[in-house]
Amino acid sequence: MNLEFILNGRAVRLEAAADARLIDLLREPLGLTGTKEGCGEGECGACTVLVDDRPVNACLLLVMHVAGRSVVTIEGLGSAAAPSTLQQRFIDLGAAQCGFCTPGMLMSATALLWRNPHPTRDDVREAIAGNLCRCTGYDAIIEAVLAAARDGVAP
Amino acid sequence: MHNPSIDGARHVPAEDAPAKVCGELRYATDLTRPGLLHACLVLSPHGHADVLDIDATEVLALEGVVGVYSHANAPDTPYCRYRILPGQPGCIDDEALFARTVRCVGDRVAAVVATTRHAARTAALRLPVRFRLKDVLLDAEAALADGAPPIHPGGNLVHEFAHAATCDGVPAGTGITMQSDVATQMLHHAALEPHTCLADWDAAGRLTIWSPCQSVYGVRTVVADLLQLPYSRVRVIKVPMGGSFGGKQEAILEPITAFLAMRSRRPVQLTLDREQCVRATMVRPAQRSHVRTVTSRDGRLLELEVDTLLAAGGYASSSPDYAEAMAKKVTRLYRIGRYRHAGRVAYTNTPVAGGMRGWGAPDIATCVEIHLDRVARVHAINPLELRRRNLVAALDVDPMSGMSVGDARVGDCLERGAQAFGWANRFATEPGSGRYRRGVGLACGAHKNGMYRPDSPDSSSMTLKMNEDGSLDLNATIHEVGAGSLPTLRGIVARVLDVPVGHVSAGEADSETSPFDFGCFGSRMTYVCGAAAHAVANELLGLLRRRAAALLGAEPSTLVPRNGHLHAPDGRALSYGEVVVRSRMADGSDLIVTHTYRARSNPGSYSVQFAGVEVDTLTGLVRVTDMVCTVDIGRALDRTRVEGQCRGAIQAGIGSALCEEVRLDEAGRPASGGFRSYHIVNAADMPPVTVVLVEHEGDDGPFGAKSVGEIAAVPTTAAVVNAVNHALGTSLSTLPLTPERILEALDAEHHP
Numbered sequence: 001m002n003l004e005f006i007l008n009g010r011a012v013r014l015e016a017a018a019d020a021r022l023i024d025l026l027r028e029p030l031g032l033t034g035t036k037e038g039c040g041e042g043e044c045g046a047c048t049v050l051v052d053d054r055p056v057n058a059c060l061l062l063v064m065h066v067a068g069r070s071v072v073t074i075e076g077l078g079s080a081a082a083p084s085t086l087q088q089r090f091i092d093l094g095a096a097q098c099g100f101c102t103p104g105m106l107m108s109a110t111a112l113l114w115r116n117p118h119p120t121r122d123d124v125r126e127a128i129a130g131n132l133c134r135c136t137g138y139d140a141i142i143e144a145v146l147a148a149a150r151d152g153v154a155p
Numbered sequence: 156m157h158n159p160s161i162d163g164a165r166h167v168p169a170e171d172a173p174a175k176v177c178g179e180l181r182y183a184t185d186l187t188r189p190g191l192l193h194a195c196l197v198l199s200p201h202g203h204a205d206v207l208d209i210d211a212t213e214v215l216a217l218e219g220v221v222g223v224y225s226h227a228n229a230p231d232t233p234y235c236r237y238r239i240l241p242g243q244p245g246c247i248d249d250e251a252l253f254a255r256t257v258r259c260v261g262d263r264v265a266a267v268v269a270t271t272r273h274a275a276r277t278a279a280l281r282l283p284v285r286f287r288l289k290d291v292l293l294d295a296e297a298a299l300a301d302g303a304p305p306i307h308p309g310g311n312l313v314h315e316f317a318h319a320a321t322c323d324g325v326p327a328g329t330g331i332t333m334q335s336d337v338a339t340q341m342l343h344h345a346a347l348e349p350h351t352c353l354a355d356w357d358a359a360g361r362l363t364i365w366s367p368c369q370s371v372y373g374v375r376t377v378v379a380d381l382l383q384l385p386y387s388r389v390r391v392i393k394v395p396m397g398g399s400f401g402g403k404q405e406a407i408l409e410p411i412t413a414f415l416a417m418r419s420r421r422p423v424q425l426t427l428d429r430e431q432c433v434r435a436t437m438v439r440p441a442q443r444s445h446v447r448t449v450t451s452r453d454g455r456l457l458e459l460e461v462d463t464l465l466a467a468g469g470y471a472s473s474s475p476d477y478a479e480a481m482a483k484k485v486t487r488l489y490r491i492g493r494y495r496h497a498g499r500v501a502y503t504n505t506p507v508a509g510g511m512r513g514w515g516a517p518d519i520a521t522c523v524e525i526h527l528d529r530v531a532r533v534h535a536i537n538p539l540e541l542r543r544r545n546l547v548a549a550l551d552v553d554p555m556s557g558m559s560v561g562d563a564r565v566g567d568c569l570e571r572g573a574q575a576f577g578w579a580n581r582f583a584t585e586p587g588s589g590r591y592r593r594g595v596g597l598a599c600g601a602h603k604n605g606m607y608r609p610d611s612p613d614s615s616s617m618t619l620k621m622n623e624d625g626s627l628d629l630n631a632t633i634h635e636v637g638a639g640s641l642p643t644l645r646g647i648v649a650r651v652l653d654v655p656v657g658h659v660s661a662g663e664a665d666s667e668t669s670p671f672d673f674g675c676f677g678s679r680m681t682y683v684c685g686a687a688a689h690a691v692a693n694e695l696l697g698l699l700r701r702r703a704a705a706l707l708g709a710e711p712s713t714l715v716p717r718n719g720h721l722h723a724p725d726g727r728a729l730s731y732g733e734v735v736v737r738s739r740m741a742d743g744s745d746l747i748v749t750h751t752y753r754a755r756s757n758p759g760s761y762s763v764q765f766a767g768v769e770v771d772t773l774t775g776l777v778r779v780t781d782m783v784c785t786v787d788i789g790r791a792l793d794r795t796r797v798e799g800q801c802r803g804a805i806q807a808g809i810g811s812a813l814c815e816e817v818r819l820d821e822a823g824r825p826a827s828g829g830f831r832s833y834h835i836v837n838a839a840d841m842p843p844v845t846v847v848l849v850e851h852e853g854d855d856g857p858f859g860a861k862s863v864g865e866i867a868a869v870p871t872t873a874a875v876v877n878a879v880n881h882a883l884g885t886s887l888s889t890l891p892l893t894p895e896r897i898l899e900a901l902d903a904e905h906h907p
Contacts, residue, residue: 033185034178036397038347039429043830046347074178087176091168094795097803098637099175100347100397106176129839132830134345134398135637137802138838140795 005066008076016063023047023058026073034074034103038132045131048104049073053115055108055130074103077110086110086148095144097135105131109145118149159650161858163850166795167656169635169642171395183351183367183394188422191353192221194415195275196427197265197282198435199257202293202504202823203306204286206255209265214282219274222419223282225265226253229414234381236405237473237509239373239673241380245479247471249307252381252411257286258306258469259504260824261434268415268423291823295443295466295501306469306502313467314475317497318482320554325492330451333530337446337522337888339872341466341817342439343432343833344511345807348397350436351426352408354416362389362413367396369404369634370674371664377406378413389413393664399636400807401511404676405472407436429829433506438817440474440508441466442481444522454536456491456545461522463498468507474500477508480515485523486555487759488565488601489545494555504823510676512807513868516602524598524873525888528880537582538877539573542599547759549853557609561758562853565599568763568785571847572597576765576783586882590773593780594882597765600869604682604854604862606673607754613679614753615687616670619648619695621746623739625719625731627652627695629661629688632672638864639796640680644688646792647857651692652699653716654731670749678760678862681792685857687752694748702738702746703729758854760866761787764805767842768878772901775894777879778840779809782871785847789854789861798846801867805844808871810836812879816891 001018004011007030016025026032026049038046040059047058050072051065078084083091086109096102105128112119112127119127124145125138133141174180211223231253235246254262264284269275292298298311305311353365362384368374371391379389396403408425416423427435442465449458463481467474482496531538546569547553549562573579578597586592607613617631629648635641641661649656664672672684700711703721706729707714714721720728729737738744765783770776784801791797807815814834817825826832852859872890879885879892885900 027185032178033181036182036348037184038349038397039829039831041429041828041831043828044347044429078177080173080177080179083173083177087173090176091172092166094166094168094799096172096175097639097799098346098348098396098398099171099180100182102175103178125838125841129837132345132347132835132837133803134347134400134807134835135803136799137804137806137844138841139802139844140799142838 006070018064048107089144095140163791193272194425195279199262202291203289207285219270222268298501313500335526344400344402346398352412355422371666390667437509439511446526466503481519520600564787565761572785592882596877598870598873602866605679606677632664634675689857691750766874775897790859804867812875
């Protein structure tokens with residue numbers, strides 16, 4: 001199918017199989033390998049991206065469902081040279097250990113801060129409940145999100 | 156030796172942290188090469204069967220398929236995935252690239268190589284394989300029963316041992332005998348990054364393997380021996396790793412990916428999906444231990460006997476050493492009049508078992524600590540007091556290894572943890588009698604610091620080079636698992652030479668260029684490799700002082716390193732860069748040293764943990780309300796990182812107590828899917844954890860530091876189980892404590 005959507009703020013137009021998974025489209029033809037595949041069944045959240053500002057598992061979503069919509073991936077938040085506030089807090093507070101769950105974690109947390117700039121600790125726990133991490137025990141991640149909220153600038 | 160102190164309160168982010176949080180770090184699954192092919196494995200759906208025939212004709216005709224491999228067209232040399240050194244004792248060569256007889260669900264039957272991932276997967280699903288089914292043995296006991304059909308030609312007993320040790324300080328006498336049976340389950344390591352490997356074969360006949368592994372030299376040994384290549388023709392490069400927890404410590408995908416690249420004469424990438432990771436990599440072994448103690452009236456451990464039966468799965472791998480490791484922990488923790496540990500390891504038609512974080516220490520701690528809570532109850536002693544009366548003290552000699560436990564502070568862990576948790580009051584509080592019951596539990600654990608034993612060395616070689624601007628390159632075989640080995644070692648070098656940590660670079664392991672090191676396991680990174688970094692930095696500092704002394708006409712020992720300069724007593728100073736440049740111009744000499752550090756001790760590492768739980772007696776669900784994690788850390792080099800290790804360990808330990816299990820049906824099939832049927836603790840269920848670090852000096856680690864990543868994972872499971880048993884007045888000891896098991900125990904209580 002001829003697919004048009006907004007990717008990280010820019011219009012994209014390309015030919016894609018309608019039944020391709022969004023994660024495969026992002027990682028292979030588009031080269032956005034920051035979105036990770038941890039389980040392929042929507043359980044681990046490593047592939048979380050934002051579709052119209054809502055966190056979605058890119059391993060479960062078919063590309064036809066993003067037609068005409070806005071998709072934000074980890075590459076759309078910031079870059080190593082200029083990380084977002086939230087990304088910087090992840091760096092400062094040791095919230096990324098192996099780093100494989102980190103992009104998905106950041107997407108869920110960013111969506112939270114967009115809709116709720118002043119979350120409680122429980123709000124954060126709830127928002128990242130679908131993102132599994134085996135390294136950190138989650139605490140540093142939660143602290144980083146709360147610190148970014150305290151910073152008070154756009155995540 | 157120059158040994159300044161270190162500020163553990165300062166967190167030094169890893170150099171690649173910005174790339175990680177921005178999705179720019181390239182993991183193995185993100186790598187590509189020109190002409191890259193993709194492989195997909197065909198795994199056995201049967202627990203035990205002969206592979207009769209594989210008809211590849213139709214599949215080979217599919218678009219994109221370039222090759223189909225199985226035992227019919229691949230070497231069948233048996234190998235051991237666990238091997239690091241040729242001739243290594245304890246390695247059993249019982250596995251081949253492809254099985255003629257499959258010995259577990261997930262055993263490798265064939266591999267398809269194709270131009271796209273999709274084509275490889277489609278073809279793998281379509282490959283017709285005929286099997287002749289055989290009897291399936293899922294339980295170690297059944298596998299060792301008389302007349303059980305052999306899983307391997309030599310029978311099902313892989314290994315057996317019996318070790319004993321006596322402790323002089325414990326008075327003899329008679330006491331109360333108690334026995335327990337504790338069973339721990341198969342666990343999936345659950346690194347978020349699936350198993351993956353990339354290999355290429357070049358025109359010059361060299362193999363290059365990019366792998367998120369824990370030992371490039373181990374992978375090299377296994378692959379080169381199997382494919383009959385000189386070691387210098389197999390280059391293994393450690394790439395960023397999305398977690399391991401021991402699951403990537405053995406050569407699982409590397410041999411087959413290397414073989415496929417060599418045959419295809421093109422680069423090949425092999426990545427497993429999550430279900431394949433559960434079935435076809437390795438699991439923590441299921442084991443059952445019978446624990447028997449004799450305790451004096453005042454709660455001293457007169458005797459402790461353990462009998463362990465461990466299921467290796469379809470291939471031996473590291474299970475013999477893993478079971479042996481279980482026998483080496485308890486006498487580092489408690490003074491026991493007479494300790495005896497016997498073990499048997501059996502082949503079973505279950506997923507291949509192997510090392511996991513803690514390597515036997517969590518398993519044995521779970522068995523002994525659950526039992527000791529029963530002992531405490533029978534003696535009517537507070538569980539804390541029972542431990543207090545039996546724990547080792549600093550400088551005790553572990554009778555099993557003959558080594559000193561070093562400056563062991565497990566007693567401090569117990570006392571400070573109890574205080575932070577409020578143990579005295581909380582243990583005395585009644586669990587309640589309504590729907591929700593509250594309980595508390597504690598458990599102690601011991602582990603090690605490296606692989607040194609009097610009869611077996613542990614060493615690490617590192618090269619440190621100083622550049623003309625005074626910056627440094629550390630060349631070492633480092634395997635960053637995400638825990639922070641790289642920044643830790645860089646920080647040690649920076650501190651010894653007093654330069655900013657940003658002036659020290661260190662790459663990861665590359666078997667072609669970095670000096671030999673065993674790899675990242677055995678809790679040896681900080682204590683052994685960190686000490687090696689400390690030693691190589693000191694050696695370079697010595698050389699730097701001698702060169703600078705010659706240039707300044709001063710005595711080398713009087714020169715003080717400070718902020719990238721050597722300062723003479725008369726106020727003159729030379730920057731490191733000046734020393735390098737002027738030495739080079741004066742006589743062509745260089746500032747580079749290679750140091751082989753040999754460990755000379757292996758003190759105990761310790762953790763005592765406390766858990767509070769709330770059990771819903773209606774549903775059988777357990778909520779862990781809070782935990783305290785104490786660690787005898789020696790010195791925390793970076794407190795943020797140490798706490799991260801503790802909390803991550805607790806996440807896994809709670810899972811193994813309550814919900815994690817690779818469950819098999821009667822045919823030996825794991826439940827389908829990955830995290831759909833294997834639940835790990837998420838952020839919503841994770842309790843607050845207070846970390847208490849006991850810091851002191853007195854051991855040989857860099858700046859006094861000891862290990863943390865494994866020891867923090869040792870007592871968690873037992874602490875949670877003990878809390879549940881305290882809440883319910885039960886003696887649950889078969890893990891995990893699922894709602895079904897809890898309700899069954901409550902039922903038995905009401906209807907005995």
